[in-house]
Each structure stands twice: as structure tokens, then as C-alpha cells.
Amino acid sequence: MKLYSLLFIVSGMIVFSACDKDDDDDDRKPNYYGTQDQMARPAINTVFVSAADKDMFNTTVPSAMNAAFGSKFKARLMALNAGYTTNLLGLTADQFSNVLVTDVLNASTTAPTTFYDGTNVLTGRALADDVIDVELTLIFGGPNGTANPGLTSDKVNSNDKAFLASFPYLATPH
Amino acid sequence: MKYIYLSLLIILTACQQPITNPKDYSRYLQPTQNTRLQQIDEELGFWQNKLNKAPGDIISENKIAGLYTRRFSYSGNINEIHCADSLYRQVNYLNHTTSSGTFRSLAANCITQHRFLQAKQYIDSALALGDDKYLTVLMEFDVAMELGDKYRAKKALNSITDKSSFDYLIRQAKYKDHVEGDLDAAISLMEMACDKIKDTHNPSLYCWIRSNLGDFYGHANRYQLSYKCYLDVLATDPHYYHALKGIAWLAFSHDKDVANARKIVAYLKLRHPVPDYDLLLSQMAAVEKDSIQYKQHITAFMAATGNRLYGGMYNKYRFNIEANDMNDAAGSLHIALEEVAHRPTPEAYSWLAWAYCRNGQVSKAITTAQAHVIGKCFEPGALFYLGKIYQAGGDNAKARKYLTTAQESSYELGPVISGRIAETLKTL
Numbered sequence: 001m002k003l004y005s006l007l008f009i010v011s012g013m014i015v016f017s018a019c020d021k022d023d024d025d026d027d028r029k030p031n032y033y034g035t036q037d038q039m040a041r042p043a044i045n046t047v048f049v050s051a052a053d054k055d056m057f058n059t060t061v062p063s064a065m066n067a068a069f070g071s072k073f074k075a076r077l078m079a080l081n082a083g084y085t086t087n088l089l090g091l092t093a094d095q096f097s098n099v100l101v102t103d104v105l106n107a108s109t110t111a112p113t114t115f116y117d118g119t120n121v122l123t124g125r126a127l128a129d130d131v132i133d134v135e136l137t138l139i140f141g142g143p144n145g146t147a148n149p150g151l152t153s154d155k156v157n158s159n160d161k162a163f164l165a166s167f168p169y170l171a172t173p174h
Numbered sequence: 175m176k177y178i179y180l181s182l183l184i185i186l187t188a189c190q191q192p193i194t195n196p197k198d199y200s201r202y203l204q205p206t207q208n209t210r211l212q213q214i215d216e217e218l219g220f221w222q223n224k225l226n227k228a229p230g231d232i233i234s235e236n237k238i239a240g241l242y243t244r245r246f247s248y249s250g251n252i253n254e255i256h257c258a259d260s261l262y263r264q265v266n267y268l269n270h271t272t273s274s275g276t277f278r279s280l281a282a283n284c285i286t287q288h289r290f291l292q293a294k295q296y297i298d299s300a301l302a303l304g305d306d307k308y309l310t311v312l313m314e315f316d317v318a319m320e321l322g323d324k325y326r327a328k329k330a331l332n333s334i335t336d337k338s339s340f341d342y343l344i345r346q347a348k349y350k351d352h353v354e355g356d357l358d359a360a361i362s363l364m365e366m367a368c369d370k371i372k373d374t375h376n377p378s379l380y381c382w383i384r385s386n387l388g389d390f391y392g393h394a395n396r397y398q399l400s401y402k403c404y405l406d407v408l409a410t411d412p413h414y415y416h417a418l419k420g421i422a423w424l425a426f427s428h429d430k431d432v433a434n435a436r437k438i439v440a441y442l443k444l445r446h447p448v449p450d451y452d453l454l455l456s457q458m459a460a461v462e463k464d465s466i467q468y469k470q471h472i473t474a475f476m477a478a479t480g481n482r483l484y485g486g487m488y489n490k491y492r493f494n495i496e497a498n499d500m501n502d503a504a505g506s507l508h509i510a511l512e513e514v515a516h517r518p519t520p521e522a523y524s525w526l527a528w529a530y531c532r533n534g535q536v537s538k539a540i541t542t543a544q545a546h547v548i549g550k551c552f553e554p555g556a557l558f559y560l561g562k563i564y565q566a567g568g569d570n571a572k573a574r575k576y577l578t579t580a581q582e583s584s585y586e587l588g589p590v591i592s593g594r595i596a597e598t599l600k601t602l
Binding site for chain 2 (some may be wrong): 046050051052053055056
């Protein structure tokens with residue numbers, strides 16, 4: 001399965017923080033917004049971006065992420081797994097870093113929504129998807145997903161409370 | 175001419191009018207359910223339960239530490255700050271290489287306990303990590319101000335790009351007041367900051383700025399506005415004790431209404447067991463010349479603040495009591511030297527100068543004052559010490575100058591110190 005052969009609609013979640021520059025009650029003045037944080041694929045920003053780069057990464061638009069952080073992502077990948085050759089998707093270190101560094105959550109309008117279900121890759125993300133295990137497998141699992149068995153799962157296989165069948169779908173806080 | 179006298183008369187009468195009225199605040203002296211505290215306790219129970227199931231879970235530990243820190247503002251129980259501190263240290267042990275957040279939380283706890291040098295170390299570590307730099311720089315300013323490092327404070331302040339943000343305005347206000355002695359400018363900035371957030375439905379932020387603004391108005395002798403601020407705060411949160419304490423001070427220092435002031439403080443003491451109230455009660459006893467009560471409260475205050483968990487939180491008052499009330503010259507010099515070593519602010523140097531003076535080293539006191547205090551510190555307490563030092567040095571003109579300036583802040587200093595100023599001025 002070649003990742004880039006799929007046609008993706010790219011969507012990213014960007015968190016905006018209001019930065020109200022109004023000095024008075026004049027409603028005609030515009031509000032200005034600035035990006036403060038953004039996150040798409042779970043844990044990628046957390047693991048692959050160093051603390052020193054965090055503020056910069058969080059304010060870089062996804063289209064510019066590859067140029068700015070591509071080599072750092074590859075260095076981090078190789079630091080995490082010095083024996084990396086390719087992974088389950090057949091991606092080399094360069095190719096895989098390129099995929100990871102553009103931190104957006106893809107969504108396919110035709111394929112089933114899943115982070116990875118054995119066939120479809122990154123066609124979206126469903127609530128029950130074990131995204132951390134998928135990411136660990138792609139980083140540590142080697143070409144067959146079987147290498148480093150101790151590092152390819154967080155051993156948390158489901159939410160500790162059942163999801164709801166209707167909106168808002170998430171389990172209530174507990 | 176007649177009109178001038180008439181208007182003077184009106185102004186004088188207006189000044190003598192009491193500001194506080196029990197009708198406005200008596201409802202806040204009735205114990206009511208503290209829903210915010212209940213909410214905190216509920217959340218604490220929730221996270222404690224999680225932590226019990228998964229010992230060492232840093233998310234729960236972090237949450238519990240944050241809740242203890244918030245709880246302290248209502249409970250006054252210093253052990254809660256200590257607990258929060260221990261939990262943050264455990265969290266930081268695991269995430270100190272990946273996230274600066276815990277360093278900032280630890281620094282905030284240090285600031286509460288006046289352990290500023292340690293706060294500085296935490297902030298430096300957070301800066302070195304580099305994430306959430308904006309939040310770290312805000313605290314870099316706060317710590318630098320407390321340590322008397324005005325250059326670093328100014329640098330941090332200048333690096334904030336949005337000069338109209340709440341975060342910037344409140345810090346610019348502090349800088350204007352402390353470093354430049356420009357209280358009026360500080361007040362305008364605080365008013366702007368208050369306007370910024372008054373519609374954001376953030377009650378804790380609103381209470382914080384509004385009660386601080388109340389203090390600032392008080393320092394500027396704008397009593398009515400100060401009173402209004404405190405009442406506004408209590409209308410938002412009846413358990414915001416700082417505002418009630420502010421009203422007690424207005425009743426005591428401005429209205430000279432000791433009975434009502436004492437009533438408020440008695441309530442506060444019951445609800446919020448912090449040492450501050452004994453200090454206030456000691457001053458009321460002093461004004462009423464009740465030496466037994468006075469001594470009891472001073473003893474209770476000194477015993478309570480001797481708890482090492484308070485860090486240097488009460489050093490200012492402990493110094494004042496040792497130097498002026500207990501006549502313990504050696505003890506006061508010890509506190510002043512310790513304070514200057516920890517935070518060499520102009521105010522700390524004013525204590526040191528006064529301690530030298532109390533120890534009979536008048537010329538050393540004057541040299542210290544000239545090098546570190548004069549023109550750098552605008553706190554009325556420091557001006558009082560300067561006046562007394564020059565009096566001891568035989569320079570009555572300078573003594574009169576500083577004491578007269580300090581006298582303008584009689585309200586802030588309170589009846590005990592302003593009485594001492596008036597007495598000294600008579601002898602000059």
C-alpha cells in the first residue's frame with residue numbers, strides 16, 4: 001500500500017487563541033487571531049518535536065513543516081530506532097519522516113474512516129482506533145511490524161469506559 | 175476667598191466621612207457555603223481516586239498539585255502548598271526534559287513562599303527547555319522583579335509583543351509602581367487591564383485584578399474607589415478574603431472604626447487561618463493601648479510565621495516587629511542580612527539600613543541608604559526608615575523630608591506607624 005497513491009483530503013486541527021486587540025468597546029474594530037497550538041496525529045508533535053522547537057512548530061503552517069523540521073524528524077526517528085530500515089508501509093526513513101512531519105489528520109471521503117485497519121491507512125481517525133500502537137508499530141516494528149515486540153504496543157487496547165453510540169460519542173468524564 | 179474656605183471645609187468634612195458601612199458588607203460575614211472550595215474538593219477526590227488506582231500517574235499528580243495550590247487561597251493551610259510542591263517535584267522528575275510546565279508550577283509555588291532564588295532556577299530551566307516561552311517570560315518578569323533585578327525584568331517586559339494584552343498591562347503597572355514610583359500610571363494601566371477582562375467571565379482573574387486595584391487605590395488615598403473594588407470582588411466571590419481584609423483595613427486605618435474592623439478580622443480569622451490577622455489585631459490593640467492583647471497577638475504572629483514552610487513570606491513583618499516593637503536589634507539585623515542576600519531589592523536594603531541604625535551604626539546605615547535605597551524605593555515603609563535614619567544622623571532637614579513624604583501614605587502605613595511619624599516630626 002503506497003501511502004501517497006491515495007487521494008487525501010487534508011485537514012488539520014489548528015487551535016486558535018483569541019488575541020483581542022480592541023482597546024475599547026468599539027465593535028467595528030476587528031479581532032485578530034494568532035495560532036498558538038496545533039495538533040493532528042496524536043503524539044507526533046509530542047514525541048518528534050523537541051521542547052526548544054515546540055513553540056515554533058506549533059505556529060508553523062503544515063505546508064511549511066517539511067522544509068522547517070523534516071531533517072529533525074528524521075534524526076529523531078533514527079535516534080528512537082537506530083535500526084530503522086523500512087516499516088510496514090514500506091517507507092524508508094526519509095519517506096516516513098516526510099509523512100510524519102506534515103502534521104495533519106487526513107480524511108478520505110470514500111474509504112472507511114480509520115487510522116489503520118490493515119488495509120486502509122490514515123483515511124481518518126475513529127475514536128476506538130489504537131493510534132499509539134499503530135504509530136509505535138510503524139516506528140519500531142520494521143518491514144513486517146514484528147520487530148522490537150516490546151516496543152510496539154502501549155498495552156492499552158481500549159478506552160476504560162465504553163464510547164456512546166450517539167453524539168457526542170465520547171464517554172462521559174470519569 | 176470665602177468660597178475657597180467653604181470648599182476647603184467641604185473637602186475636609188468629606189475626608190472625615192467614614193468610607194465603610196457594615197450594611198454593605200455584613201452579609202459577607204455570615205458563613206455561607208463556599209461552592210468554589212466544594213468544587214475543588216470534589217475534583218481533588220476524583221483525581222485522588224485515580225491516583226490511588228494508578229500510583230505514580232503523573233497526570234493525576236499534576237492535577238492534584240494544581241488543585242492544592244488553588245485550595246490554599248481559600249484554606250490558608252500552608253501544608254497544601256507543601257503537598258503541591260512535593261507532587262510537582264515527582265512530576266518534574268519524569269517530564270523535566272520534555273515540558274517546561276512543571277518548572278513554571280514549581281516556580282509559582284516558590285513565589286508564594288517567597289523562595290525567589292529557587293523560583294529563578296526553575297524559570298531558568300524552563301527557559302532552557304524553550305517550550306511555551308511566552309508563559310515562561312511572564313514569570314521571568316515576576317521573579318526578576320521580586321529579586322530586584324530591574325534590568326532583567328525590563329528585558330522580559332519588552333519582549334512581550336502585544337503591549338495591550340492583560341499579561342503585559344499588569345506587569346507594566348507593577349514596573350511603574352515599584353521601579354519608577356509612578357503610582358498614577360500604574361493605576362491607569364491596572365484599570366486598562368481590568369477593562370480587558372471584565373467581560374470574559376473569568377471570576378478568579380476578575381477578583382484578582384479588582385482586589386489589587388483596590389489596594390492600588392488605597393495607596394493613592396482614593397478610598398471610595400478602593401472600597402468599591404473590594405465590594406465588587408465580594409459580590410463576585412464572597413469568600414475572596416483579601417477583599418474583606420481590605421475593607422477591614424479601610425475601617426481601621428481610614429475610618430478609625432476599630433470595633434467594626436475587629437469584627438471583620440475576627441470572622442476572617444475563623445474562616446481563613448493565616449498569620450496575617452494576628453498582625454492586624456496587634457495594631458488595633460496598639461491603637462487602643464491594650465498592651466496585653468497587643469503582646470498576645472504579636473507572640474501568636476511570630477510563633478505562626480516561624481513555621482519554615484512559610485519560607486520568607488512574612489519576613490517584612492517579622493523584621494518590622496523585631497526592629498521596632500521587640501527592640502531586638504541583633505535579630506532584626508539577622509533578618510535584614512538574610513533578606514538582602516536572598517533578594518537584594520531596594521526595599522530589603524531599607525531594612526538593612528534601618529537595622530544598622532538600630533545597632534548604633536548610623537554612618538553605615540546612611541551609606542547603605544544612599545547606595546541602595548534613596549531614589550530607588552518608593553515604599554512608604556522605606557521612606558519612614560530613611561527619615562528615622564537621618565534623624566539619628568542629626569540631619570533634621572532630610573529626616574523631615576522623608577517623614578513628610580511617608581506621612582502622605584499614612585493610610586497605607588496604618589495608625590501605628592503614622593502615629594510614630596507624627597511624633598517624630600514634632601521633635602524635629
